[in-house]
Amino acid sequence: MFLSTFHNRIDKKARVSVPSAFRLALAGEAFQGVVLFRSYRHEALEGCGLVRMQQLSQRLDQLAAFSDEQEQLATSIFADAEALSFDSEGRVTLSDRLRAHAGLEEEAVFVGQGATFQIWQPKLFEQHLAKARERAKAQKLSLAGINLPGLNPSTAG
Amino acid sequence: MFLSTFHNRIDKKARVSVPSAFRLALAGEAFQGVVLFRSYRHEALEGCGLVRMQQLSQRLDQLAAFSDEQEQLATSIFADAEALSFDSEGRVTLSDRLRAHAGLEEEAVFVGQGATFQIWQPKLFEQHLAKARERAKAQKLSLAGINLPGLNPSTAG
DNA sequence: TGGTAATCTATGGGATAGCATGGGAATGGG
DNA sequence: CCCATTCCCATGCTATCCCATAGATTACCA
Numbered sequence: 391m392f393l394s395t396f397h398n399r400i401d402k403k404a405r406v407s408v409p410s411a412f413r414l415a416l417a418g419e420a421f422q423g424v425v426l427f428r429s430y431r432h433e434a435l436e437g438c439g440l441v442r443m444q445q446l447s448q449r450l451d452q453l454a455a456f457s458d459e460q461e462q463l464a465t466s467i468f469a470d471a472e473a474l475s476f477d478s479e480g481r482v483t484l485s486d487r488l489r490a491h492a493g494l495e496e497e498a499v500f501v502g503q504g505a506t507f508q509i510w511q512p513k514l515f516e517q518h519l520a521k522a523r524e525r526a527k528a529q530k531l532s533l534a535g536i537n538l539p540g541l542n543p544s545t546a547g
Numbered sequence: 548m549f550l551s552t553f554h555n556r557i558d559k560k561a562r563v564s565v566p567s568a569f570r571l572a573l574a575g576e577a578f579q580g581v582v583l584f585r586s587y588r589h590e591a592l593e594g595c596g597l598v599r600m601q602q603l604s605q606r607l608d609q610l611a612a613f614s615d616e617q618e619q620l621a622t623s624i625f626a627d628a629e630a631l632s633f634d635s636e637g638r639v640t641l642s643d644r645l646r647a648h649a650g651l652e653e654e655a656v657f658v659g660q661g662a663t664f665q666i667w668q669p670k671l672f673e674q675h676l677a678k679a680r681e682r683a684k685a686q687k688l689s690l691a692g693i694n695l696p697g698l699n700p701s702t703a704g
Numbered sequence: 705t706g707g708t709a710a711t712c713t714a715t716g717g718g719a720t721a722g723c724a725t726g727g728g729a730a731t732g733g734g
Numbered sequence: 735c736c737c738a739t740t741c742c743c744a745t746g747c748t749a750t751c752c753c754a755t756a757g758a759t760t761a762c763c764a
Contacts, residue, residue: 391600391601391625391630392625393582393600393625393628393630394628394629394630395626395627398724399724399725399726401725401726402726403726403727403738403739403740405725405726407723407725409723409724410722410723410724411630431615431618477741477742478741479723479724479742480723481724481725483740501622501626502626503621503625504600504603504607504608504625505604505607505608506621518622519622519626522622525619526587526619526620526623555714555715558715558716558717559716559717560716560717560749562715562716564713564715566713566714567713567714632750634749634750635750635751635752636714636715636752637714638714638715640749640750
């Protein structure tokens with residue numbers, strides 16, 4: 391599981407430490423590294439382990455229940471994705487293409503999303519988070535019967 | 548289950564003992580620690596075990612991969628949550644971010660909420676409790692038809 | 705029943721290991 | 735032969751581990 395947010399530096403060689411908590415979440419996988427691709431919705435990167443990408447691939451193969459749009463989306467993700475392995479210190483090197491898309495220069499914010507994570511340029515993430523929080527608060531999040539204290543007003547005691 | 552209220556000190560290293568009763572409630576889980584996040588509704592922290600978060604993550608993941616709502620919810624919930632493991636004495640270290648949100652300095656009040664718990668700054672909790680009691684009194688709240696001696700005035704002999 | 709010993713919880717502080725970070729050396733493809 | 739990437743080592747900081755103490759409660763035994 392990817393939880394919390396971490397704030398790391400990108401050095402002159404475009405290397406950045408993947409937070410140890412995230413590395414721990416991937417410790418069981420054969421491929422020691424992360425898969426990164428450009429978010430189609432945000433000026434940010436999406437990331438996960440290789441295992442998840444494989445599962446996604448299988449689901450696409452077996453199920454034809456996806457819409458054309460979704461299939462296209464998935465295809466573009468696979469085409470865009472890069473598998474980056476950890477160096478001995480737990481860092482990965484970001485390509486120019488990835489950095490350009492997310493506006494990454496000297497700092498990166500790693501954002502846990504449960505099964506996946508995102509990488510943001512600090513200022514952009516600040517804006518994004520403010521918006522997300524506001525909307526979440528306004529909408530009384532009640533998706534799929536999810537009931538979380540502090541999110542659903544109805545659970546007040 | 549998290550029951551009762553406990554009053555513990557926060558030391559200079561921002562460590563605080565999680566009440567042994569709460570640790571006992573989490574004894575069966577693989578991850579020995581707690582997940583904390585900032586409450587939306589209060590100037591306080593919400594807490595639970597990692598298992599609860601994983602269940603949430605799975606439900607969210609199955610629901611609608613790549614949907615806007617899914618992503619927004621994931622950001623609101625998981626980006627803010629921190630998984631803090633117990634040290635050998637059953638303490639956790641609070642981050643600056645968590646402490647700032649709840650106004651925590653030297654003391655913390657752990658408040659059982661059943662499936663979850665809260666952490667409050669003592670004075671703020673006192674105020675919160677007073678308000679909650681007042682409201683309950685005014686509305687003569689009953690728990691959805693549940694008749695519990697000592698809670699429902701009407702049952703008094 | 706009373707008194708003492710043992711245990712557990714909460715707390716504090718010092719030592720140590722791990723993490724994030726930076727720079728140089730070796731490697732290999734163009 | 736040059737440039738870019740990867741590997742390896744050094745460093746400061748912080749978090750974690752480990753030990754010590756005190757108070758309270760519980761267990762035990764006479």
